[in-house]
Amino acid sequence: MSGTNRRWLLAARPQGMIKDSDFRLEETPVPEPGPGEFLVRQTHLSFDPTQRGWIAFDTYLPAVKIGEVMRAGGVGQVIKSNHPAFKPGQMVQGGFGWQDYMVTAGQTEFMPVQPLFPGVTPEQALGVFGVTGLTAWFGLTDIGKPVAGDTVVVSGAAGATGSVVVQIAKALGCKVIGIAGGADKCKWVTDVAGADACIDYKSENVAERIKALAPKGVNVVFENVGGEILEASLMNLALRARVVLCGGISGYNDANPADAKGIRPYMNLTVTRSRMEGFIVLDYAPRYGEGVMALSKLIAEGKLKTADDVQHGFENIPATLRRLFEGKNLGKQLLKIADPPLPVV
Ligand SMILES: NC(=O)c1ccc[n+]([C@@H]2O[C@H](COP(=O)([O-])OP(=O)(O)OC[C@H]3O[C@@H](n4cnc5c(N)ncnc54)[C@H](OP(=O)(O)O)[C@@H]3O)[C@@H](O)[C@H]2O)c1
Structure with missing residues (x-):
């Protein structure tokens, strides 16, 4: 040609x-x-x-x-x-x-x-039915395992993955606290994605705000950012919380993985008998059809906007x-x- x-x-x-x-x-x-x-x-x-x-x-x-x-x-x-x-x-x-x-x-x-x-x-194929939507679905439901009434914290909440996590957690009957950068993004996370609250990490103390919004602790953390934002969630875990290590974008521009900052409050995982688990969505390839069906249903029900x-x-x-x-x-x-x-x- x-x-x-x-x-x-x-x-x-x-x-x-x-x-x-x-x-x-x-x-x-x-x-x-x-x-x-x-x-x-x-x-x-x-x-x-x-x-x-x-x-x-x-x-x-x-x-x-x-x-x-x-x-x-x-x-x-x-x-x-x-x-x-x-x-x-x-x-x-x-x-x-x-x-x-x-x-x-x-x-x-x-x-x-x-x-x-x-x-x-094409937008749906690469977004909500693609890697990011499927990451949200399997990461939250398979690893986070939220149940109705749980409090879920989602970092990167205005992003492709986080915004879908927020809405799946809401559809499952959870209280959802998003974390995002800036007032405009936070407004979108609450007003469009439907989170109960959104913390602007650029202007607010994240750990203090999570404590005020979830005084009994957080049951599920869906982590996209890592670093100090992850630490703020780890300071506020409920008993037997599940921390889903989806990503840590705040460290991706570091020269190599060994340069990434440590997780200081990790002993809170022990104190609260919690679990922190990473995953790669590619491992769920045999189940992608199941994820696409579930996400389509949420869209059809008006519970998921992209x-x-x-x-x-x-x-x-x-x-x-x-x-x-x-x-x-x-x-x-x-x-x-x-x-x-x-x-x-
Ligand atoms: N485990 C897996 O299989 C898997 C699959 C897909 C994605 N992921 C991970 O999921 C996360 C989100 O990916 P995505 O594709 O949905 O991207 P995205 O959330 O749509 O976009 C990235 C967002 O990260 C935030 N960000 C960038 N630098 C930051 C920093 N230094 N501190 C805090 N926030 C920062 C920005 O939002 P703000 O303006 O709010 O800061 C930005 O919009 C990434 O960590 C990615 O690696 C993992």
Whole structure:
């Protein structure tokens, strides 16, 4: 196929906050699908805090190598196909990376290519029915195990994952305290997502506010941020609390994991007989269908609203990843590079 494929390659391991110069833009010819392969033109890219780890060191996936296309999930359209199961015009999702086009036989680097469910938008496929929504569902229900009447604290509460956690916990009959950066985000967390309260960690003492809002202690902590925000929750645990270690974005720009600050009040886990457990959503892949059904039901019942932050422009891809660490996004961070439906071959 004629045309140009734009690709952002990893140019350097970032030091601190990601810079545009950590990546290099390159143009190559659009690849041709061989026997059993198909060509996808990507339309929407997903941005996830874990990408900061992928370019720094080996995590649950090997680090992206210098000179490789940056790893990322996305949605696209099949343009040309020699594969019996994928037809030109079909919308699909997979790990297509920071590039316009990708040839695949159906397996991308870290996930199989999947057709979008009928009626599901690209934003929903990458957000509420994608990694962040499923992380919220399985992390909260399988590890946090909240029951009606529990008090649940959610950090990163205006983000893609946290905002869904807030609403699932509310639907399960819990009292929900969100934590987010700034008055506008906190207003969204209470007024739209429906949390009972939201603590603005930029202007309030988080530990004192949790204590005032949950004098009998917190039963479930859904932790997206780590550091001092996690410590504030650990100071306020109820007996037999469950602390879900989903993420720790406040430390992702540290040079290596050993630089992360320790968790000072960890003995409160002992005193309150509590449990703190991490998880990686990819381990739930065999149960994704179950999560999608549960989240669809909440949407249909009007109990789950989503927010998407859709940026534009291929040249803005590195800056869009940075938005997550600058707290600029509300809800799921995406970037649109093409508008489906696209012409097919
Ligand atoms: N375990 C898993 O399988 C899994 C899967 C997906 C995501 N995660 C984790 O879930 C968390 C949320 O991910 P997401 O994709 O939903 O991102 P997100 O919450 O939509 O976006 C990141 C948010 O983090 C907050 N933030 C950034 N730097 C911060 C800092 N230094 N201190 C406090 N808050 C900061 C910002 O919100 P404010 O403006 O409120 O500060 C920002 O909007 C991340 O930790 C991610 O790694 C884990």
